[in-house]
Amino acid sequence: MMENRLFRVVGIRPLPQRPPERKRKWYSGKPIFSIVFLIVIFTGCMTCEWFMTKDPAYLDLYNCSVPPGREFLFGTDTMGRDIFSMIWYGGRASLFIGIFSTLLSTGIAVCFGAFSGCAPAWLDELLMRFVEIMISVPGLLIIILIQAVLGPASVASISFVIGITGWTSMAKVIRTEVRQIRGNEHVIAARCMGGGFFHILWKHLAPNFLPSIMFMAVMNIRSAIAAESTLSFMGIGLPLEVISWGSMLSLSEKALSARAWWIILIPGVFLTATLLCITELGNCLRRCGIKRENNLS
Amino acid sequence: MKKLMLFVFSIFLLSVIVFYVSRLAPGDPLISYFGDRVEKMSPEERQWAEEKLGLNDPIHVQYVRWLNNALHGDFGISYKYKMDAAEVIRSRLGNTLILGGTGFVLIFVFSLLLGILCAWREDGWMDRVICKLGTIISCIPEFWLALVLILVFALRLSWLPSSGAYSIGKNGDLWDRIVHLILPLSVVVISHLWYYAYMVRNRILEEVRADYVLLARSKGLNKRSVMFRHCLRNAIPSYLSIMAISVPHVLGGTYIVEMVFSYPGIGTLSYESARYKDYNLLMLLCILSGILVILCSMAAQLINERIDPRIRSGDVSADREVNKT
Numbered sequence A: 001m002m003e004n005r006l007f008r009v010v011g012i013r014p015l016p017q018r019p020p021e022r023k024r025k026w027y028s029g030k031p032i033f034s035i036v037f038l039i040v041i042f043t044g045c046m047t048c049e050w051f052m053t054k055d056p057a058y059l060d061l062y063n064c065s066v067p068p069g070r071e072f073l074f075g076t077d078t079m080g081r082d083i084f085s086m087i088w089y090g091g092r093a094s095l096f097i098g099i100f101s102t103l104l105s106t107g108i109a110v111c112f113g114a115f116s117g118c119a120p121a122w123l124d125e126l127l128m129r130f131v132e133i134m135i136s137v138p139g140l141l142i143i144i145l146i147q148a149v150l151g152p153a154s155v156a157s158i159s160f161v162i163g164i165t166g167w168t169s170m171a172k173v174i175r176t177e178v179r180q181i182r183g184n185e186h187v188i189a190a191r192c193m194g195g196g197f198f199h200i201l202w203k204h205l206a207p208n209f210l211p212s213i214m215f216m217a218v219m220n221i222r223s224a225i226a227a228e229s230t231l232s233f234m235g236i237g238l239p240l241e242v243i244s245w246g247s248m249l250s251l252s253e254k255a256l257s258a259r260a261w262w263i264i265l266i267p268g269v270f271l272t273a274t275l276l277c278i279t280e281l282g283n284c285l286r287r288c289g290i291k292r293e294n295n296l297s
Numbered sequence B: 001m002k003k004l005m006l007f008v009f010s011i012f013l014l015s016v017i018v019f020y021v022s023r024l025a026p027g028d029p030l031i032s033y034f035g036d037r038v039e040k041m042s043p044e045e046r047q048w049a050e051e052k053l054g055l056n057d058p059i060h061v062q063y064v065r066w067l068n069n070a071l072h073g074d075f076g077i078s079y080k081y082k083m084d085a086a087e088v089i090r091s092r093l094g095n096t097l098i099l100g101g102t103g104f105v106l107i108f109v110f111s112l113l114l115g116i117l118c119a120w121r122e123d124g125w126m127d128r129v130i131c132k133l134g135t136i137i138s139c140i141p142e143f144w145l146a147l148v149l150i151l152v153f154a155l156r157l158s159w160l161p162s163s164g165a166y167s168i169g170k171n172g173d174l175w176d177r178i179v180h181l182i183l184p185l186s187v188v189v190i191s192h193l194w195y196y197a198y199m200v201r202n203r204i205l206e207e208v209r210a211d212y213v214l215l216a217r218s219k220g221l222n223k224r225s226v227m228f229r230h231c232l233r234n235a236i237p238s239y240l241s242i243m244a245i246s247v248p249h250v251l252g253g254t255y256i257v258e259m260v261f262s263y264p265g266i267g268t269l270s271y272e273s274a275r276y277k278d279y280n281l282l283m284l285l286c287i288l289s290g291i292l293v294i295l296c297s298m299a300a301q302l303i304n305e306r307i308d309p310r311i312r313s314g315d316v317s318a319d320r321e322v323n324k325t
Helices: A032-046 A083-118 A121-136 A139-150 A155-165 A168-181 A185-192 A197-234 A245-249 A252-258 A261-286 B002-024 B029-040 B043-053 B059-071 B085-120 B125-139 B142-156 B174-208 B211-218 B223-260 B266-275 B279-307
Strands: none
Touching: A032 A083, A032 A261, A083 A121, A083 A155, A083 A168, A083 A197, A083 A245, A083 A261, A121 A168, A121 B002, A121 B279, A139 A155, A139 B002, A139 B266, A155 A197, A168 A197, A185 A197, A197 A245, A197 A261, A197 B142, A197 B223, A245 A261, A245 B142, A252 A261, A252 B142, A261 B125, A261 B142, B002 B059, B002 B279, B059 B279, B085 B125, B085 B174, B085 B223, B085 B266, B085 B279, B125 B174, B142 B174, B142 B223, B174 B223, B211 B223, B223 B266, B223 B279, B266 B279
16 A cells, blocks of 8 residues: 555555456356355255165154164164254255245236336336235245135145245346336337237337346245245144155254254254255346445555 | 325235135134133024124124224234234234344444454455354344254253243233243344344445555555444444344244244234134234334435435335436
8 A cells, every 4th residue: 555644545545366268267256155055955865765764754663863874874763763854855845835836926026116117107006016015024924925815735735835935125126126227218119019018018118127136036935945844843834744844844842852952953954054055146147236446455 | 294194004004914814724712701601502592792802793794893993992802812903913022023123223332343344354364264153143043043052052952941931920020021031032142143233244345445545545544444434434324224124023033932832912912813713813913913014114215314314205105216317
């Protein structure tokens, strides 16, 4: 820094030492660890039949709440099921719920947001009020109510419920973006040439707002998985027989009284690690803004 | 005036939706009123009971009757507690307000401090460590964090009680209540803290990159006074409006925490009422939370308008929108 006794130079700083192009590795700045971890989890869950040591659904009543050991790698739960096998097998349900409900909510959000963004002002106002009302009811209550209408919970119904309650904030973002670009020349030109709503949406609007919702979509996967586990934990999500990370944790009340820490800690660590890696991935997607220099230093 | 109309209309619509959906959902409200005796009831007795609770009319007749009573200040009785629904809520509301209110204040203060600290030392080791730690903590599901804390502090170390709001018979003991509050409160604060702190950090960093900072620095102001006099002053209004919107969010977080710690508050109450079809209680709870949410978002909008009068003249609901035409 150029320093002087009376004055101090601000706003000028030496150029950062940037490593030369060829020395920068292809993976710099990318969350390699998270991606690898997610791939391991994903393939592990998909191919779990090949290496599971026990049948995850088998109730081994002689071996209830056995601490982790050689036979049961991660121990058994209070019903005598092998936790190691359950984690891989149950991961399927959790990942499926995350992905499917995100697809559903993103689809709804894109259609709703784009429609509201293109609609005349009064309809737009009405639709946005509707979204605000949707947001204002506690999500938990909506989920409980819809779940009650749909009947006993299954993996498909849970992901449906989470999907149709999780689209509101994304729809708002899409609507704002669409309102900004709908007056652009290329959209008007496309409309003049007779392009239909979905054609314009897909060809002209979506490429513009996709980058900004990619991050939200990835975060939606995370919140869907978290929501499933919370619901199952409270006993309104998946029942005990359907194995997922959340339903494994719903035994925790019994585990607390039996002081069986492995029943609570091990599935939770897997769950949290997966959520963390998804978050890292999302943050990486978001981090493509313009970098401006800090004027304060 | 228009806002008031909108407010009333939103609440009305909300009540209709909740009323219809909750009654259409399968499940027997009589169970929550009579408990297990329902199974032994003869059809005549059932009919008599339904008649008495007014459950056998068509739904719209029920709704009009409910609305009429509600406008006269009578929200019906809770089937489970056999008391006025308003009375049941009033007895629990204090507990939730203590938990949620204290939590909210703590989140507000700590996230501001943490955000400033991180922004002050941007990209320093402390910023990096706090950011990493914060990301990890914000990923932990609330209920699991609560379970782990119970496991460690209540079972393993047995320092703190694991459930309830006070020990039996020690209703008025202040110290006892505080001890019971520590674990739930820390879960509420920890699980929400980083989200807002990160927001403050990014907001300040955005502000630090503005040109007026360069001007102030070249004028000779030192780093601290630029940060606290200028940057922070510009960043705080948007933080306030975000915090106003987040009130229901934090409150929703306390619901789950209350359930895990079986803390007698609104959260456990609304879970029970939705689960066991305690219609009147459920309606009142939904409407109360709806009112809270709408009030908070209105407050946020008001704050924004006060600060930035441009918003009022433009599109009301869009805060970031630039008018391009």
